[in-house]
Amino acid sequence: xxxxxxxxxxxxxxxxxxxxxxxxxxxxxxxxxxxxxxxxxxxxxxxxxxxxxxxxxxxxxxxxxxxxxxxxxxxxxxxxxxxxxxxxxxxxxxxxxxxxxxxxxxxxxxxxxxxxxxxxxxxxxxxxxxxxxxxxxxxxxxxxxxxxxxxxxxxxxxxxxxxxxxxxxxxxxxxxxxxxxxxxxxxxxxxxxxxxxxxxxxxxxxxxxxxxxxxxxxxxxxxxxxxxxxxxxxxxxxxxxxxxxxxxxxxxxxxxxxxxxxxxxxxxxxxxxxxxxxxxxxxxxxxxxxxxxxxxxxxxxxxxxxxxxxxxxxxxxxxxxxxxxxxxxxxxxxxxxxxxxxxxxxxxxxxxxxxxxxxxxxxxxxxxxxxxxxxxxxxxxxxxxxxxxxxxxxxxxxxxxxxxxxxxxxxxxxxxxxxxxxxxxxxxxxxxxxxxxxxxxxxxxxxxxxxxxxxxxxxxx
Amino acid sequence: xxxxxxxxxxxxxxxxxxxxxxxxxxxxxxxxxxxxxxxxxxxxxxxxxxxxxxxxxxxxxxxxxxxxxxxxxxxxxxxxxxxxxxxxxxxxxxxxxxxxxxxxxxxxxxxxxxxxxxxxxxxxxxxxxxxxxxxxxxxxxxxxxxxxxxxxxxxxxxxxxxxxxxxxxxxxxxxxxxx
Ligand code: FES
Ligand SMILES: [Fe+2]
Numbered sequence: 228x229x230x231x232x233x234x235x236x237x238x239x240x241x242x243x244x245x246x247x248x249x250x251x252x253x254x255x256x257x258x259x260x261x262x263x264x265x266x267x268x269x270x271x272x273x274x275x276x277x278x279x280x281x282x283x284x285x286x287x288x289x290x291x292x293x294x295x296x297x298x299x300x301x302x303x304x305x306x307x308x309x310x311x312x313x314x315x316x317x318x319x320x321x322x323x324x325x326x327x328x329x330x331x332x333x334x335x336x337x338x339x340x341x342x343x344x345x346x347x348x349x350x351x352x353x354x355x356x357x358x359x360x361x362x363x364x365x366x367x368x369x370x371x372x373x374x375x376x377x378x379x380x381x382x383x384x385x386x387x388x389x390x391x392x393x394x395x396x397x398x399x400x401x402x403x404x405x406x407x408x409x410x411x412x413x414x415x416x417x418x419x420x421x422x423x424x425x426x427x428x429x430x431x432x433x434x435x436x437x438x439x440x441x442x443x444x445x446x447x448x449x450x451x452x453x454x455x456x457x458x459x460x461x462x463x464x465x466x467x468x469x470x471x472x473x474x475x476x477x478x479x480x481x482x483x484x485x486x487x488x489x490x491x492x493x494x495x496x497x498x499x500x501x502x503x504x505x506x507x508x509x510x511x512x513x514x515x516x517x518x519x520x521x522x523x524x525x526x527x528x529x530x531x532x533x534x535x536x537x538x539x540x541x542x543x544x545x546x547x548x549x550x551x552x553x554x555x556x557x558x559x560x561x562x563x564x565x566x567x568x569x570x571x572x573x574x575x576x577x578x579x580x581x582x583x584x585x586x587x588x589x590x591x592x593x594x595x596x597x598x599x600x601x602x603x604x605x606x607x608x609x610x611x612x613x614x615x616x617x618x619x620x621x622x623x624x625x626x627x628x629x630x631x632x633x634x635x636x637x638x639x640x641x642x643x644x645x646x647x648x649x650x651x652x653x654x655x656x657x658x659x660x661x662x663x664x665x666x667x668x669x670x671x672x673x674x675x676x677x678x679x680x681x682x683x684x685x686x687x688x
Numbered sequence: 689x690x691x692x693x694x695x696x697x698x699x700x701x702x703x704x705x706x707x708x709x710x711x712x713x714x715x716x717x718x719x720x721x722x723x724x725x726x727x728x729x730x731x732x733x734x735x736x737x738x739x740x741x742x743x744x745x746x747x748x749x750x751x752x753x754x755x756x757x758x759x760x761x762x763x764x765x766x767x768x769x770x771x772x773x774x775x776x777x778x779x780x781x782x783x784x785x786x787x788x789x790x791x792x793x794x795x796x797x798x799x800x801x802x803x804x805x806x807x808x809x810x811x812x813x814x815x816x817x818x819x820x821x822x823x824x825x826x827x828x829x830x831x832x833x834x835x836x837x838x839x840x841x842x843x844x845x846x847x848x849x850x851x852x853x854x855x856x857x858x859x860x861x862x863x864x865x866x867x
Contacts, residue, residue: 323741324738324739325738326740326744326747419755420751421750421756422736423736423756423758424857424858425857426857426858426859427861449775449777450777450779453771453777454768454771455768456768565756578753581755581760582760585756585757585758586765590860591759596778596780597778597779599780599861599862600861600862
């Protein structure tokens with residue numbers, strides 16, 4: 228039947244049915260090389276945010292998989308993403324992190340490219356090339372598809388990939404919980420200046436699975452919880468919703484995206500938060516009320532973490548960030564983290580959030596520091612010849628997810644596992660690896676657009 | 689030598705000794721004594737560094753109090769960081785790292801009101817912070833530091849520390865220690 232799913236990767240390495248996943252997929256260099264082709268060269272990847280390149284000629288150097296790319300706005304305002312490698316002999320065209328330029332000139336032999344990627348300058352074009360070089364064929368390599376979604380910029384190298392919005396499917400509104408302003412206004416966020424970039428010695432899938440919803444690792448953050456950095460003075464976040472909401476793992480099996488989110492009761496007011504300062508707490512209370520009014524039942528949804536397959540994570544609320552896990556070999560990841568605030572928030576709110584973000588996230592973040600220690604040494608201790616023979620267990624909550632989860636009159640999109648009583652599940656993690664296995668096995672996007680085949684099958688019946 | 693120059697030499701020596709003692713407190717993990725060296729309104733800032741054109745120095749550093757930095761905080765958060773290490777379950781520093789602070793190129797930039805009766809001194813140095821943890825994990829962090837020291841009740845206190853790390857992509861997985 229046309230809707231059959233791939234059940235695993237190289238049978239035995241990813242076995243979703245038993246919830247066992249081999250360590251090889253994290254530590255094996257050959258699998259990693261395959262991953263660069265099959266996952267990173269095909270999937271949609273997060274590149275940046277339009278607020279980083281507001282004016283014509285602005286550029287920001289980003290990364291897709293292992294490779295450097297240039298995100299830039301051309302003279303007429305159109306956004307492009309190019310491979311940051313000169314067509315002549317491969318020199319990294321732009322070694323600045325950001326800036327503004329009329330043309331991008333290669334330092335090696337001086338080819339220059341306009342901000343829409345065309346090769347516009349070739350030294351000795353007449354003399355050395357006898358004016359015969361077809362300049363139109365030697366522009367910068369541009370991504371196959373680009374999507375600007377609420378100012379976030381996404382791209383893929385694969386022309387056969389489905390459009391970004393179809394790639395996201397019904398996961399889209401969960402991303403909105405990070406990209407919209409707190410009051411729910413469309414895309415009302417901006418990125419604070421300064422992108423944190425740092426190296427962690429672990430496979431990129433360790434952070435990817437963590438942000439897919441590792442609901443089990445709360446215990447590893449006990450030291451920061453004891454010390455208290457939360458926006459109301461204790462713990463590491465405000466989580467009064469924990470006491471009234473349903474805590475959910477929400478996964479999209481056909482697409483590999485997943486989130487941990489909270490669904491508030493129908494009648495309850497948004498819980499008080501950001502009690503540190505009254506300006507800040509008033510701001511967020513008003514925003515939450517406005518969002519509830521605007522969005523009705525959807526306004527009851529509070530996202531915690533989530534992951535867009537394969538390597539983009541969001542934290543929707545505390546702290547509000549987007550992160551990309553850029554692979555740098557099987558054994559190293561370069562994390563890029565950017566921080567979002569409401570464009571129109573008062574300065575005091577932005578200042579408060581910035582301080583909170585810095586003490587929570589990144590290498591200096593009192594929460595994230597412990598994650599990185601765990602990813603580092605989990606990876607290191609899994610590399611051995613003997614260690615590799617023993618799979619990891621992803622068996623929490625097997626068979627407990629439902630497709631039609633509903634609570635107090637709201638039907639939650641996605642395949643849902645309710646953690647309110649269970650405390651934890653690995654539903655989302657299995658979802659990530661099932662999709663990963665499909666990417667690794669599938670020869671074409673035809674095999675990966677499962678939802679299209681399902682629709683066709685339904686139509687045929 | 690004039691009295692003023694002698695006073696300056698003596699002051700420089702005093703400041704150097706203060707900074708070396710401070711480094712010892714950190715390296716010996718005597719964090720509470722270290723915290724006591726910070727003025728109540730101390731600022732501790734470590735910007736991120738960007739690759740910029742030679743004439744675009746302004747954009748090289750993220751801005752204090754405006755942009756995201758590696759650190760941008762006061763005594764309260766620094767105290768919490770110390771408390772976190774002291775919980776004994778801050779896994780990123782448990783088991784504890786072996787850390788050495790090496791300071792050099794110490795220069796007094798400004799002395800107010802005078803070397804003979806100094807109330808505030810701004811001092812620049814280079815640092816090399818070496819961290820080794822667990823078995824072979826090793827970090828070398830090199831950069832410049834600019835400190836504003838203030839004399840409070842007859843003791844030097846750190847009022848402001850600006851830390852310019854000479855790295856773009858941070859090569860350490862975390863910054864669980866102090867500069
Ligand atoms: S490598 Fe760029 S011009 Fe030769
Ligand atoms: Fe965590």
